[in-house]
Amino acid sequence: MASTFFAKLKGLFGRIPRWVYVTAAIVLAALFPVLNSFDIVTTAWIRVGVLSLLFVMLALGLNIVMGETGLLNLGYIAFFAFGAYTTALLSSPKFELQWPFVVLLVLSTLVAMAAGFVIGLPTLRLRGDYLAIVTLAFGEIVRLTIINLQPLTNGPNGITGIYPPQPLGEAITTWLEGLGLPEAITNWFVIDKPNEYYYLVLACVLVTALLLSNLKNSRVGRAWNALREDELAAVSAGITASRAKLLSVVLSAGIAGFAGSLYAFYSNVISPESFLFMQSVIVVCMVVLGGMGSIPGVILGAIVLQALPQIIREAAGAARSEFEVYRMLIFGIIIVVMVIFRPEGLLPDKVWRREVHEEDPRELEMTRQSLFDLEEGQKDLEV
Amino acid sequence: MDTILELQGVSMSFGGLKAVDGLSFDVKKNEIVSVIGPNGSGKTTTFNVISGLYEPDSGDILLKGESVAGLRPDQVHDKGISRTFQSLRLFADMTVLDNVLVGMHSNTNGGLVASMLRLPSVRREEKQMRARAQEILAMFPGRFSGPRQSQPAFSLSYANRRRLEIARALASEPALLLLDEPVAGMNPMESQEVMEQIKNLRDAGHTILMIEHDMHVVEGVSDRVIAMDHGVKIAEGTYEQVANDPRVVEAYLGKRGADTAS
Numbered sequence: 165m166a167s168t169f170f171a172k173l174k175g176l177f178g179r180i181p182r183w184v185y186v187t188a189a190i191v192l193a194a195l196f197p198v199l200n201s202f203d204i205v206t207t208a209w210i211r212v213g214v215l216s217l218l219f220v221m222l223a224l225g226l227n228i229v230m231g232e233t234g235l236l237n238l239g240y241i242a243f244f245a246f247g248a249y250t251t252a253l254l255s256s257p258k259f260e261l262q263w264p265f266v267v268l269l270v271l272s273t274l275v276a277m278a279a280g281f282v283i284g285l286p287t288l289r290l291r292g293d294y295l296a297i298v299t300l301a302f303g304e305i306v307r308l309t310i311i312n313l314q315p316l317t318n319g320p321n322g323i324t325g326i327y328p329p330q331p332l333g334e335a336i337t338t339w340l341e342g343l344g345l346p347e348a349i350t351n352w353f354v355i356d357k358p359n360e361y362y363y364l365v366l367a368c369v370l371v372t373a374l375l376l377s378n379l380k381n382s383r384v385g386r387a388w389n390a391l392r393e394d395e396l397a398a399v400s401a402g403i404t405a406s407r408a409k410l411l412s413v414v415l416s417a418g419i420a421g422f423a424g425s426l427y428a429f430y431s432n433v434i435s436p437e438s439f440l441f442m443q444s445v446i447v448v449c450m451v452v453l454g455g456m457g458s459i460p461g462v463i464l465g466a467i468v469l470q471a472l473p474q475i476i477r478e479a480a481g482a483a484r485s486e487f488e489v490y491r492m493l494i495f496g497i498i499i500v501v502m503v504i505f506r507p508e509g510l511l512p513d514k515v516w517r518r519e520v521h522e523e524d525p526r527e528l529e530m531t532r533q534s535l536f537d538l539e540e541g542q543k544d545l546e547v
Numbered sequence: 548m549d550t551i552l553e554l555q556g557v558s559m560s561f562g563g564l565k566a567v568d569g570l571s572f573d574v575k576k577n578e579i580v581s582v583i584g585p586n587g588s589g590k591t592t593t594f595n596v597i598s599g600l601y602e603p604d605s606g607d608i609l610l611k612g613e614s615v616a617g618l619r620p621d622q623v624h625d626k627g628i629s630r631t632f633q634s635l636r637l638f639a640d641m642t643v644l645d646n647v648l649v650g651m652h653s654n655t656n657g658g659l660v661a662s663m664l665r666l667p668s669v670r671r672e673e674k675q676m677r678a679r680a681q682e683i684l685a686m687f688p689g690r691f692s693g694p695r696q697s698q699p700a701f702s703l704s705y706a707n708r709r710r711l712e713i714a715r716a717l718a719s720e721p722a723l724l725l726l727d728e729p730v731a732g733m734n735p736m737e738s739q740e741v742m743e744q745i746k747n748l749r750d751a752g753h754t755i756l757m758i759e760h761d762m763h764v765v766e767g768v769s770d771r772v773i774a775m776d777h778g779v780k781i782a783e784g785t786y787e788q789v790a791n792d793p794r795v796v797e798a799y800l801g802k803r804g805a806d807t808a809s
Binding site: 375376378379381382383384385386387389390393394396397398399400401402403404405411415515518 | 598600619620621622624625629630632636637638639640641645648649650651652653655656657658659662663664665669672673676699701715716719
């Protein structure tokens with residue numbers, strides 16, 4: 165009974181075209197800060213929103229290597245750190261520098277990409293467990309280097325007082341401010357309020373998601389999927405494995421670097437504590453929970469895993485500190501339950517669902533049957 | 548006639564085992580050449596050496612006069628040698644159409660940035676690729692029509708998976724097509740059909756080197772047959788010449804068997 169009910173429900177929702185979901189999600193996301201203007205949600209929730217969106221971007225980036233190319237990266241947060249520190253060093257009182265916002269976004273991306281290239285080149289001949297171990301070590305090395313490179317990074321104290329971004333650049337901003345424009349416009353010249361950050365990061369996430377979804381059905385995306393499915397067949401079909409893999413690692417590192425730059429601007433202070441191994445694991449969990457290879461899935465996974473602790477913390481009230489202790493335990497339980505009961509993730513990608521359920525003979529038989537019916541049907545038409 | 552492929556004294560050993568020993572032969576344009584021989588005679592190793600999966604210990608492999616020995620498999624593919632595998636190696640979870648599109652990787656050039664931005668050049672190329680894929684899949688009439696193209700490759704019947712592998716190999720418009728046992732595991736009717744399709748490919752201008760155990764197929768399609776045993780070429784010629792060669796009979800039946808047969 166229940167199963168037919170769910171099947172019907174699924175059929176009903178399946179008939180709604182995809183763009184409706186996408187538009188609805190974007191509108192909901194865009195309206196979230198409006199709730200804050202009417203004091204329906206507190207500013208703390210907007211902050212949760214900004215962090216969730218930053219993690220959405222990280223998860224989207226990691227999904228390229230994990231979901232599309234099928235390489236495990238357990239040190240992904242290191243690229244985030246590269247981006248964050250690049251921005252922090254060049255836009256803070258530490259060296260009395262304030263480079264333009266857009267330049268720093270691009271530069272942070274490039275620095276992280278270079279790091280991806282350097283770590284990717286020697287390690288991509290490794291597979292599976294070995295690659296996981298090397299990337300894990302890489303993440304830790306980067307973090308320990310940050311802690312010990314005191315003159316540059318201030319070690320465990322981190323870098324403080326990062327200047328808020330001026331999207332148009334300092335000179336134009338000063339000039340425009342002289343024109344006496346209304347406050348509603350001038351507010352956006354310097355992004356320093358949670359709502360403004362929220363929209364900035366949301367816009368970046370939307371652009372990233374759009375660009376990555378374009379890749380999915382392209383020559384490059386198909387090459388990555390082919391490598392994941394059968395490397396020998398892929399190279400025999402003309403795909404240069406080392407180049408395609410390196411490309412995916414470098415691109416995913418770049419996205420993490422970009423997110424890291426935004427994070428540095430937003431959080432004002434960065435320290436090595438933000439780039440723990442646990443953070444890498446959490447991003448991996450986001451991708452697995454949402455559905456490897458699925459862009460909507462990964463976005464949902466990141467929002468759930470980033471927002472969920474906050475919701476529980478609010479609900480816990482007085483028992484807040486107690487909850488902190490159990491946070492990782494709850495994460496672990498969620499992942500174990502998911503892997504057992506829904507290994508393809510919350511909103512799975514079609515190809516991955518097949519991969520996970522490959523050995524399910526019933527599904528295979530059903531597909532065969534439907535093809536058989538199709539064939540029979542065609543014969544009927546011919547006669 | 549132009550020579551497409553030429554092997555010059557190619558040798559390949561694994562430890563002490565000489566899998567291929569001083570093998571030389573050539574394949575001319577628009578020809579179907581079959582390689583036969585008992586199990587373990589070095590046929591698949593020869594294919595793996597040609598397609599770049601192994602580097603030969605000695606000897607040279609020339610494609611249209613240009614050496615391809617020692618290149619990586621993807622480089623060999625770029626030069627124009629495309630292959631299928633004895634044990635099917637499709638991208639099983641990807642769709643039928645995507646499998647063929649992956650086959651076009653080396654003669655298309657949509658890059659990362661252009662693909663992300665979906666530039667007009669990329670859109671045009673993608674459209675051309677899909678049109679070309681339809682042409683290739685249409686070479687197997689009725690097998691990959693309509694909705695079946697968006698089904699995952701693993702859902703196809705065994706014979707259709709073999710056909711899809713040939714389609715994927717054809718997608719790059721290779722100068723030479725290597726087919727490793729194209730009718731293995733098929734029933735007589737299916738192999739008959741694939742045989743006709745292989746002949747059609749030659750008539751369409753393709754050059755084919757294939758390994759096959761099914762002697763009806765070998766007899767039916769081959770312009771020339773090469774027999775191998777213990778990594779050495781033991782006979783070459785038309786099907787009749789090779790089939791009646793005493794060394795070939797001996798290789799298959801053993802010395803006593805060959806004596807009884809003759």
